[in-house]
Amino acid sequence: MxxxxxxxxxxxxxxxxxxxxxxxxxxxxxxxxxxxxxxxxxxxxxxxxxxxxxxxxxxxxxxxxxxxxxxxxxxxYPEKPLFGDGPLARAQVLAWDHHLFVGVFMAIAETLRNGNPAFEDRALPGPFKVTQIPALCERGRQRLAQTWPALDKTLAGRDFLVGSGVTLADIDLLVAIEFAGWIKESVPESCTHLHGWLARTRETLGIQG
Ligand SMILES: N[C@@H](CCC(=O)N[C@@H](CS)C(=O)NCC(=O)O)C(=O)O
Missing domain, CATH: 3.40.30.10 (Glutaredoxin)
Structure with missing residues (x-):
């Protein structure tokens, strides 16, 4: 490989x-x-x-x-599973991965790529010419602003997104939060469950905060 x-x-x-x-x-x-x-x-x-x-x-x-x-x-490599424990957990990890990719990564990417001159004619990844649409920058930020409180609510009373251990879903969300920093967005202080989850996930994955 x-x-x-x-x-x-x-x-x-x-x-x-x-x-x-x-x-x-x-x-x-x-x-x-x-x-x-x-x-x-x-x-x-x-x-x-x-x-x-x-x-x-x-x-x-x-x-x-x-x-x-x-x-x-x-x-x-089934050791240290990251797709949860059993068929339902696996389906939930896949669902989170899809949701986070489409809803959060894409919201950040559309803000990043539609306003920055470095991405002129490259508003989407790949070899094709894709013209920037500046209005998508603001829309991306609006989508993100709605996302943090929803995730915060989901994480109330839970240690991780799926089941009782870390999964790929948590890795996806952690990276999405880091990626938000590229457009100078961050999780609001009021999202205490999300912040608690972030600290726990970083510690579990051995990542410095
Ligand atoms: N669907 C792909 C997305 C891959 C993707 O968009 N990668 C970005 C880097 S994060 C890229 O290669 N961008 C190239 C470009 O911007 O030209 C996956 O899940 O792996």
Missing amino acids: QLYTFDPAPNPRRLSLFLAYKGIELPTTQVDLMKGEQLGESYRAINPAGTVPALVLDDGTVMAEVIGICDYLEAL
Whole structure:
């Protein structure tokens, strides 16, 4: 297996926290997004979508979605499970992953990519020209503002998002909160359950606050 990734970026970080917690080490190549290497011919021959991470299996199969990569690795390395305990928990982890990706990561990404000149004509990841829509910056912030109190309410009386232990759902939310910092947004102080969960999740994953 060979992993193509870029450590500072949020989707790669979801995967690297998953790997670190489970103690999985993979041969890794960094694809520098700051230098645009993801759009170069050699990387697009591996992943035509021009996104990281991508995991290339020994038979040449390419996996380019974090959720698919994690699901595959969970099956290969079942120790220290991160998809919960049993079918219902697994379904809930998948549901959270989808919800957080669509609802939170995308809200942050639309704010980041539609206002910053560095993303001119690249309002979505990938090789195609996508014109910025500045109104989406404000809409992204509005979506986020609604998200924090809802998550806070969910986490009242719970240690983690699914079941009694950390899962990929918690990793996704932790990385989403870090990613919000890229657009200078943060969890409001009033969201005490969310802050308590954040401290607990960081400690469980061995991350400095
Ligand atoms: N659906 C993909 C999303 C991957 C993605 O969007 N990665 C970003 C980095 S966080 C990327 O490669 N961006 C490249 C670009 O902006 O050109 C997944 O879950 O892995």
